[in-house]
Amino acid sequence: xxxxxxxxxxxxxxxxxxxxxxxxxxxxxxxxxxxxxxxxxxxxxxxxxxxxxxxxxxxxxxxxxxxxxxxxxxxxxxxxxxxxxxxxxxxxxxxxxxxxxxxxxxxxxxxxxxxxxxxxxxxxxxxxxxxxxxxxxxxxxxxxxxxxxxxxxxxxxxxxxxxxxxxxxxxxxxxxxxxxxxxxxxxxxxxxxxxxxxxxxxxxxxxxxxxxxxxxxxxxxxxxxxxxxxxxxxxxxxxxxxxxxxxxxxxxxxxxxxxxxxxxxxxxxxxxxxxxxxxxxxxxxxxxxxxxxxxxxxxxxxxxxxxxxxxxxxxxxxxxxxxxxxxxxxxxxxxxxxxxxxxxxxxxxxxxxxxxxxxxxxxxxxxxxxxxxxxxxxxxxxxxxxxxxxxxxxxxxxxxxxxxxxxxxxxxxxxxxxxxxxxxxxxxxxxxxxxxxxxxxxxxxxxxxxxxxxxxxxxxxxxxxxxxxxxxxxxxxxxxxxxxxxxxxxxxxxxxxxxxxxxxxxxxxxxxxxxxxxxxxxxxxxxxxxxxxxxxxxxxxxxxxxxxxxxxxxxxxxxxxxxxxxxxxxxxxxxxxxxxxxxxxxxxxxxxxxxxxx
Amino acid sequence: xxxxxxxxxxxxxxxxxxxxxxxxxxxxxxxxxxxxxxxxxxxxxxxxxxxxxxxxxxxxxxxxxxxxxxxxxxxxxxxxxxxxxxxxxxxxxxxxxxxxxxxxxxxxxxxxxxxxxxxxxxxxxxxxxxxxxxxxxxxxxxxxxxxxxxxxxxxxxxxxxxxxxxxxxxxxxx
Numbered sequence: 001x002x003x004x005x006x007x008x009x010x011x012x013x014x015x016x017x018x019x020x021x022x023x024x025x026x027x028x029x030x031x032x033x034x035x036x037x038x039x040x041x042x043x044x045x046x047x048x049x050x051x052x053x054x055x056x057x058x059x060x061x062x063x064x065x066x067x068x069x070x071x072x073x074x075x076x077x078x079x080x081x082x083x084x085x086x087x088x089x090x091x092x093x094x095x096x097x098x099x100x101x102x103x104x105x106x107x108x109x110x111x112x113x114x115x116x117x118x119x120x121x122x123x124x125x126x127x128x129x130x131x132x133x134x135x136x137x138x139x140x141x142x143x144x145x146x147x148x149x150x151x152x153x154x155x156x157x158x159x160x161x162x163x164x165x166x167x168x169x170x171x172x173x174x175x176x177x178x179x180x181x182x183x184x185x186x187x188x189x190x191x192x193x194x195x196x197x198x199x200x201x202x203x204x205x206x207x208x209x210x211x212x213x214x215x216x217x218x219x220x221x222x223x224x225x226x227x228x229x230x231x232x233x234x235x236x237x238x239x240x241x242x243x244x245x246x247x248x249x250x251x252x253x254x255x256x257x258x259x260x261x262x263x264x265x266x267x268x269x270x271x272x273x274x275x276x277x278x279x280x281x282x283x284x285x286x287x288x289x290x291x292x293x294x295x296x297x298x299x300x301x302x303x304x305x306x307x308x309x310x311x312x313x314x315x316x317x318x319x320x321x322x323x324x325x326x327x328x329x330x331x332x333x334x335x336x337x338x339x340x341x342x343x344x345x346x347x348x349x350x351x352x353x354x355x356x357x358x359x360x361x362x363x364x365x366x367x368x369x370x371x372x373x374x375x376x377x378x379x380x381x382x383x384x385x386x387x388x389x390x391x392x393x394x395x396x397x398x399x400x401x402x403x404x405x406x407x408x409x410x411x412x413x414x415x416x417x418x419x420x421x422x423x424x425x426x427x428x429x430x431x432x433x434x435x436x437x438x439x440x441x442x443x444x445x446x447x448x449x450x451x452x453x454x455x456x457x458x459x460x461x462x463x464x465x466x467x468x469x470x471x472x473x474x475x476x477x478x479x480x481x482x483x484x485x486x487x488x489x490x491x492x493x494x495x496x497x498x499x500x501x502x503x504x505x506x507x508x509x510x511x512x513x514x515x516x517x518x519x520x521x522x523x524x525x526x527x528x529x530x531x532x533x534x535x536x537x538x539x540x541x542x543x544x545x546x547x548x549x550x551x552x553x554x555x556x557x558x559x560x561x562x563x564x565x566x567x568x569x570x571x572x573x574x575x576x577x578x579x580x581x582x583x584x585x586x587x588x589x590x591x592x593x594x595x596x597x598x
Numbered sequence: 599x600x601x602x603x604x605x606x607x608x609x610x611x612x613x614x615x616x617x618x619x620x621x622x623x624x625x626x627x628x629x630x631x632x633x634x635x636x637x638x639x640x641x642x643x644x645x646x647x648x649x650x651x652x653x654x655x656x657x658x659x660x661x662x663x664x665x666x667x668x669x670x671x672x673x674x675x676x677x678x679x680x681x682x683x684x685x686x687x688x689x690x691x692x693x694x695x696x697x698x699x700x701x702x703x704x705x706x707x708x709x710x711x712x713x714x715x716x717x718x719x720x721x722x723x724x725x726x727x728x729x730x731x732x733x734x735x736x737x738x739x740x741x742x743x744x745x746x747x748x749x750x751x752x753x754x755x756x757x758x759x760x761x762x763x764x765x766x767x768x769x770x771x772x
Contacts, residue, residue, distance in 0.1 A: 135632050137671060138675040142620065159676055193617060193679045320669035404768060501631070 001564055001587060002140030017146050017177040018047040023109065024153035026053050030081045032072065032449055033057070038085020042157060043177035057095025057449060057478060060470035062089050064442035066096020066167075067468070070105045071446030074429045075404055077230055079160050080446065082109040088169075090132070092125060094352040095436060097136040098169045103253060104228055106165035108156050109137075111312045115175035116144055121334035129171045138166030141358060144173065146181030146533055149486025154186040163196025163229055164317040200333030200341050206390035208312040208329045209345040210287065211245065215286035215310075216357035217364075219301055220246050221269065221298075224253030224432070225291020225315060226424045229335035232426040234258070237290065244346060247365055249277040251292045253432040260421035266365065267374075270298040270381040271568050273395040275367055275373035275577060278566070282574035283364070289313045291335040294324040295433070296597070304573030314338040365457075366476050373566050373579055374418055381534040385412065385487045388538060389419035389459065392485060401455040404447045406430065408440040408464030411493030412486075413563045416459040427466045438467025448480040455483070455546060462488040462555075463512050472525035476552040483545050484553045486518060497563045501578075502595060527551035570597035609638070609691060610665045611657050611684045611762045615772050617677035618652040625675050626654060627744050636660060637670050639759030641685075641736075649680065651772055679772040684762050692762040696740045699727045702751030706722050711751050718741045728753070 001223050017025065021044060025033070032055045037045045039278055059065040062084045069080025080100075084093050092110040092354035100107045111133075114123040116248055130142045139159045141152050149172075156168040193401050210278040212218055220241055226233045234257045241248045241264055249269040257263050267274035269281055274583040283288065287309045292298065294313075299305040302324060311327040313320075314333065314335065389412075395533075396403045406429045407413040422428045431439035448456040455460045458465075465486055475482050495510040510529055519529030532541040540555070547554045565580035571594020616622045623642055624647040630637050638657040665683070673681045675735060684690040696720070700710045701723075714721065714731050723730035733743060737760060743756055754766070765771070 017718060131624070132622070134628055138623075163674070196674075196675045317674060319667060319674055321670070323670075326663065591607055 008552060011022070012033055015180065015183050016043065016222045016474070017149055017179055017181060018043040018173070020052060020146070020149050020181060020183050021153060021172070021177070022047050023183055024150050025081060028119060028154065028157040029078065030054055033081045034059055034068040034446065035064060036062050036085065036089060038089050040086035040091075040174050041083060041110070041172070041177070043174065044083060044110070044112075044172075055447075056083070056171040058471050059445075059576065061098050061275070061440065061468065062092035062238065062444070063438065064468050064474070065165075065473045066093050066100065066107060066109060067436070067439050068106050068446035068449070069109075070096065070100050070103070070439075071429050071443030072450045073105050073107060073159030073442075073446075074227075075426050075447040077388070077426065078135065079106040079108055080292060082107060084109065084111055084124065086114055086129065087127045087573070089125075090127055090129040094132060094136050095434075097133060097169065099431055099434040099436045099439065100167040101136060101138060103431065104165050104224060106160040107167035108153075108160050109169045109171055109355040111171050112177075112516055113142070113171045113592065113597070116173045117175070119173065126494065127434055128171065129136075133169045133319060136167070137169050139251045140171065142171040143176050146176050146179045149176060149181060150184040151187065154184075155191070158191060159165045159194060162194065164225075164320075169187045174466070188293060194210035197318075197332045198316070198337055199333045200331045200338045202330045202341060202345070204597060205338065205341040205345050205410055206349070208314070208331055209342060209349050210330060210592065211286050211310055211312060212246070212261035213346070213349055213351045213353050216354055217283060217285040217286050218358075219280050219284040219363045219449060220248040221251070221281065221287055221289045221292055222248060222254045222257050222315065223251040223292025225288070226254055226257040226335045227291075229291065231315075232424055233336035233339060234563050236343065238262070240339050240343050240346070243343070243370055246288075246352070247280055247362070249273070249281065251353040251432075252430060254292060254385060255417060255428045256422035256425040259423045263424060268417050270295075270416065271300070272564050272566065273568075274418075275299050275371045275566055275579065276368035278568065278574040278577055280365055284309045287311045289327075290459055293320045296324070299324065299574045299577075300568045305576070306494075309597075367524045372580070373583065375583070376580070378535065381536065383532065383535055383538055383556060383558045385415050385465075385489065386419050387485055387535070388532075388556050388558055389415045391538055392457070392459070393420045394423050395539065396455060396457070396546060399546045401454065401546070403427065403457065404429070404444070404451065404454045406440040406443040406447060406456070406458045406556050408458070408460045409435045409437045409565050410461045410465075410495075411466060411489070411497060411562075412459055412461040412464075412557055414494075415487065421457070437464040441465060441468050441471045441482070444484075445474055445480055448482050449478070452498055456481075457483040461487045461493060462486050462515055464492065466516075472522070472551065478552065481549050482551055484551075485545070485556045486553065486555050488518070488555050489513075489558050489562065491560060494564070499565075501569065518553050522551070522553035525551070527553060532556045601731070605661060606771045607659050608683065609657065609659045611655065611690070612672070613682045613684055613762060613770055614654040614656065614672055614678060615645065615770060616652050616654060616675075617679070618650055619677055620669065622652070623654070625686070626656075626672065628670055629675070630658075630668075632690075633667075634670065635664065641759040641761050645721040657760050669715055680770055682770050684764055687768075688763045689765040690726040690762050691765060692736055692760045693734055694737050694740055694758055694760050695732070695734050696744070696755060697722070698744060698747060698752070699728060699730045699732060699754040700731065700747050700751045702752040703727055706750040710747060713746050715742070719743060753759065
């Protein structure tokens with residue numbers, strides 16, 4: 001054999017399946033995997049042991065591995081990578097996968113599988129992973145032929161990040177991991193069937209621009225698609241909104257896409273959005289939706305949603321357009337490409353805006369702003385949760401540290417969204433679509449891995465945090481100085497709020513009984529525990545927390561009775577918002593139809 | 599300002615070209631069941647010379663908005679190459695094949711044969727007490743024939759569901 005052919009042979013046929021997987025991951029730019037070992041994936045763990053290019057982070061539960069990868073992905077824009085074993089490893093990961101699916105987060109999850117000859121035999125730790133995860137992923141693969149292994153891994157990464165991002169599972173039978181086969185580099189050619197449209201149709205863009213220019217009461221409604229399109233998309237959004245002088249609101253997923261401190265920002269919209277954002281949505285005559293999906297949390301009752309408006313909807317996923325709300329001008333494309341085209345078309349379009357109408361519209365918006373819907377009164381020493389988040393925001397800003405916020409799900413999540421200002425994209429990670437309690441701590445872990453020197457805070461509730469509390473051990477093992485800031489109101493607060501408003505104050509099973517001592521809990525996991533019991537403690541505790549370079553749990557005792565306002569009750573319209581007690585307006589009761597909705 | 603109260607239902611015959619790979623049919627069917635769409639009929643078979651592509655023909659009903667959703671949802675499945683709404687593409691042919699077993703004696707048997715002849719159904723199996731007819735045609739034609747067979751000994755029906763193709767030179771290719 002000549003040296004060349006020898007080399008070719010060694011390059012193509014001397015690798016085990018596990019080695020092929022790692023080499024493909026490396027080629028795809030993976031530097032960290034979140035995972036948990038088990039029988040079916042031992043060959044991959046053996047290969048991980050024998051290399052240094054890819055770091056493995058051992059989580060304490062597979063769900064947390066996926067959330068950590070989500071935090072990593074959302075804070076970096078890269079694909080997050082997960083490795084779990086067959087059977088329970090895979091089924092534990094399912095919640096994380098669906099979470100990533102609903103929030104369009106690019107994840108590649110490698111799952112072990114029993115050897116191919118045992119598939120279907122109810123073998124030990126066998127589960128029909130591709131069957132179970134089919135509706136839980138953007139796409140999934142079962143590799144049954146080692147010659148297809150490398151290309152499958154490459155394709156999985158392409159699918160995870162292309163178009164509307166999402167989670168992809170690769171199910172890897174153990175015999176494939178042990179067997180030997182060829183390595184193939186990532187293909188240069190286009191994918192044979194999946195080629196999402198990135199560049200928008202210019203005719204549609206021009207239509208959109210003409211419609212927006214002619215508007216008397218325009219609004220921009222921007223969502224997570226702008227974040228997913230990369231930081232440039234947020235810059236383009238800001239540029240476009242400012243040059244056109246438009247009011248802009250963000251969805252929960254879109255926070256940070258437009259700077260919160262900007263005077264043209266109306267805050268978040270939707271169920272717990274601001275008064276001004278929701279009324280501006282209700283009263284607009286032209287709406288420009290970029291990268292949002294008319295989610296039910298945003299629209300409220302559909303037949304009363306922005307009733308007199310013409311709608312432009314730009315989205316990379318054509319199936320998001322005309323799904324819930326019919327629109328006049330659909331634009332298919334990547335948010336950055338669409339915004340770039342919109343800016344160019346805006347400059348080319350000779351028609352002028354109706355400045356007078358726009359000024360009237362802004363006066364109306366300012367009047368709504370005058371309602372100060374997020375005002376709260378911190379009167380006693382009992383910490384208002386809103387105040388806690390506000391101080392957390394202000395003190396982290398003062399610290400000058402780059403700050404990332406994750407949350408769990410519930411009242412604290414909404415207060416975080418309302419009272420923590422986000423100036424930049426990729427600094428806010430929350431479980432929006434699936435609403436997964438237990439998301440925040442592992443997501444914060446993933447963020448901290450990607451940004452070792454940043455300040456990463458999980459704003460949590462005392463109920464949610466217990467859903468993945470085992471990850472405190474992961475923080476300790478890798479010395480990740482994640483801060484867990486618990487707004488402890490001793491209730492599953494959002495459940496309690498709905499029971500108060502919709503179920504006659506019957507607080508069925510929503511009391512957080514038998515809570516642990518969070519200070520001791522932090523200490524037992526080798527971290528630092530602190531408690532803030534009154535407003536006297538709050539600032540000191542937050543400052544200490546920021547200063548400590550170790551995992552910290554802050555148990556912040558907050559007003560148990562506080563509710564999240566404004567609130568659009570389910571089945572109500574944007575102009576039927578409930579405001580905080582003491583603020584006028586919003587008398588909508590909840591209809592029977594509304595009660596059915598979640 | 600778009601009309602949200604669009605409740606008019608229409609039937610649609612959708613042709614989908616997909617990679618002929620494991621699980622692709624499950625993806626399509628799971629999409630329909632998961633999102634609550636109707637499947638009136640569904641057929642699938644490989645159609646290219648290498649057996650790499652399969653063609654799925656789905657007959658469904660829904661409002662215009664739902665049918666547009668179905669097409670968009672199908673189109674974003676990774677192994678899907680092309681989605682074509684034949685109902686909108688213009689004139690197209692729809693055919694279905696049925697095997698129909700009729701069991702009976704005497705006059706019923708003769709009547710079944712006479713009707714089969716009138717409907718151009720072929721006899722593909724016969725015993726002294728039964729026939730199996732093979733019949734191709736539109737769904738309506740098959741329905742009409744099967745209904746006629748009911749009182750004279752219809753015993754079993756096996757139908758393929760619709761396959762369809764656009765008339766003329768235009769073709770659906772990957």
